[in-house]
Amino acid sequence: NLSNKHTENNSSYHHCDAHMFEIYQQKALYDAIDDGGKEDLFKFKSSFAEFDFLAFSKSVQCFAFLINNQPSNLTYLNILPCVHALTTFSERIFYLSQTFLSSHNLTTQKTVSHMNRDPNNYSKIPDLKQLEIHTNILLELMFSLFCHSSIVLINYVKSQNLQILTNQETTSLLWHSCWSHLLKRIVVFVIDFRRHIRLSCMHFIERALRIRDIQVMPMIEWFACFQRILLPMLKLLITNSPPINISELDETKTRSLALVSKLFLQNLSEISKHQCFSELWKTILDIIGKYHSSKSTDVLQEAL
Numbered sequence: 001n002l003s004n005k006h007t008e009n010n011s012s013y014h015h016c017d018a019h020m021f022e023i024y025q026q027k028a029l030y031d032a033i034d035d036g037g038k039e040d041l042f043k044f045k046s047s048f049a050e051f052d053f054l055a056f057s058k059s060v061q062c063f064a065f066l067i068n069n070q071p072s073n074l075t076y077l078n079i080l081p082c083v084h085a086l087t088t089f090s091e092r093i094f095y096l097s098q099t100f101l102s103s104h105n106l107t108t109q110k111t112v113s114h115m116n117r118d119p120n121n122y123s124k125i126p127d128l129k130q131l132e133i134h135t136n137i138l139l140e141l142m143f144s145l146f147c148h149s150s151i152v153l154i155n156y157v158k159s160q161n162l163q164i165l166t167n168q169e170t171t172s173l174l175w176h177s178c179w180s181h182l183l184k185r186i187v188v189f190v191i192d193f194r195r196h197i198r199l200s201c202m203h204f205i206e207r208a209l210r211i212r213d214i215q216v217m218p219m220i221e222w223f224a225c226f227q228r229i230l231l232p233m234l235k236l237l238i239t240n241s242p243p244i245n246i247s248e249l250d251e252t253k254t255r256s257l258a259l260v261s262k263l264f265l266q267n268l269s270e271i272s273k274h275q276c277f278s279e280l281w282k283t284i285l286d287i288i289g290k291y292h293s294s295k296s297t298d299v300l301q302e303a304l
Contacts, residue, residue, distance in 0.1 A: 059085075075156060083145060086182070094185075142186055146179060150170065171221065172217065172220075179214070182208075187230075199252075225263075234291075237256060238294060250300040257304065264284070
């Protein structure tokens, strides 16, 4: 039940909300302090055991209705379970899509497509078209939740008469509770074998990192964004590149490099103050060196 309904006389419930809010603030503080770890974008939470695809599909539709059609039902206390659910769903759909390519030849794909015409098999074996549809929906939902989260937090603080947060405090809390988790799962799709999925992924990343709220994010969170999301994204395109032709892959690499370069220059004056900046800079140079030495088109070489 993702709809929190408050009554004017339910003071104990309001007190509980305020207490939970303080817990989330403390967790964000601890996450901010623990900023030295290396991020593995393939460190998924879910175990990928067998599951019911029909139930999965219906759940995604429910989230689409809640987030896109009924955003007023989102509160700061239920947006976190939404983030957890969507990121877990995205892990599952990514895993299914990639294993579908590696484990099915043309004959098998025809068999799978035929089996999916039977409603009894629909819940067990999704076909490639179903996977594409749900991938697009989940990418859009994660981006929508990313954009809604700041409004949800501001409205929550006002409704509970809590101490007004500064812009930097707001963005810091949002980064550690929502934004970073959503971005981690969006960027993984840069190595999807389908071009339109990769383009959608880059489109949502670029838009998410351009929204006004994130521009005032503190230095330590921007540093974490480079260390845990943007640079691991560039590494993915080297170490886990999809089985596609070089020109298509270089299109994604070039766009990713342009985004990271722009954000790096925009935030250089702040992130250069971080005690681990020299390590970050060495990592960037190492990635650029690997891009130079890899097989690539002239377009990528010029971009480098």
